[in-house]
Amino acid sequence: MKAALVLVLELLLLAISPAWALSLFGAKLLRVVPEKHDQLLHLRKMLVESPYDFWREPRKIGLPVDIMVTISQLPKIIYDLTSQGLMAEEMIKDVGQMIVERVSIYSRGPRAMDWEDFHDYTTIIQWLNSLVKDYPDLCTLEDVGKSYEDRAIKLLKVGKGGADKPVVFVESGMHAREWIAPATVTYMINKLVTNSTEYENLLSQVNFYFMPVTNPDGYDFTFMRSISQNQDRLWRKTRSDYRPKESEDLDDSRCIGVDLNRNWDYHWMEVGSCNNSCRQVYAGPEPFSEVENRVVRDLVMGLRSKIKMYLSFHSYGQQFLYPWAYTSVYPDDWKMLDRLARKAVSALTSVYGTGFEVGTACEILDGAKSGGSIDWVKGVAGVKLAYAVELGECMIPIASDIILTGEETFQAFLVLANHIKETYSH
């Protein structure tokens, strides 16, 4: 009787939900490992031309590429991969089911800020407000702009040394679905603020500017509280609408939004990005088309003489990346960038043994991509030390990963922050 009732409910759900909303049930994460140059090139072509969702992009020969495909896409991609001699291994059997199991907000609704679970935009903003109330001598919160859908973009300033101190600028959440990034950055803020006596010296000599949710619309969209709409959990782009009038794509809803990390005005659209709005790596109709990026651009330009380091947190892949992403040529000062990154990673690894790759974004991802934030920050704003950090090893982490990731990443952060203190404060 109970089983029959469940079946009836499931059928009812199928009947009332639009087809796209259910498309992640049965969706699979496939892993292929290119063994030849031709196969690598084919996968790169698929990244910009196909509708598949690349969770881990093609890098080098011998390194895994993870591609998420819906049930309806499966026959075509298997045919396509096989014709290139690529064998796909199934890494996740049912992505939709995995989301339902791992995203507890579907069953419990939002709760107060902590690091035992992921939190939505509103909860994070309320928590930032509470920090200002609880630590008025240490924290200030500024509304620095509005998103496309009119959500506030907030910047938390932490420090007690006065306005003339060097600045470390930290942002996360540019890619909406990379939940571990805002979770880790808020963990680090909390650690710094609630232990301010321990970090007194650092906080009096360096100012920290944190933007934990850089893409508020996209992030909020990933928290749509409905199991039937679990596709939203994997939203990556902004929510601006540049849909072509007559889209060839059957699933038009995927044609909304721009990849913020392809939209910066430095070698924009030259390589590894795409002018089709239906793709995950859509660079936008023009550089800085996205208001969220313009907000960060204006802040960084206004503070460029003070900002000594820019950190951009993403997931996943366990990589510590520095410019350039758009070319295989190394920046002149790459040795300094590399040395400091390796020191930070060594502190991170000492906590739980987690390994990170270190190198230029182009080298580690083995392929140039232009329009990313760290390239613009270094190439245009002139901030020497710019890093992008890919946290974790899964797109849909479990909540218990937050504290572990927070603890180890905070050790890397302290190395970086202390470097700024020792180099620039006087």
Ligand SMILES: [Zn+2]
């Ligand atoms: Zn990202």
